[in-house]
Amino acid sequence: MEYCKLYRDSGNVLIHIMNLYHDNHGCEHVEIRVEKENDAEAYARFLLPANYCTHAYGFPEIELIKIKKFLINNAIAIWDMARGNIRAEGSC
Secondary structure, eight states, X not given: OEEEEEOOTTOOEEEEEEEEEEOTTSOEEEEEXXXXXXXXXXXXXXXXXXXXXXXXXXXXXXXXXHHHHHHHHTHHHHHHHHTTSSOOOSOO
């Protein structure tokens, strides 16, 4: 499920909500995949609520920091979409 497309001068970024799951302790987590629209090999994987990047390839550190900030600022909407409470509509 695509959550959002971020428009940037250096190329657009697609943010996908991949998975909503519960760990062994019953805590809810959301897996996010971020891709560069103009580079099929570039990707990053984040886990919420920790906002932790588990894998990244093709993203400079400064871009990963900006993506983390975006995920923090939009966490409520991301959780609602992952749970199926709201639908993605276009770009943000």
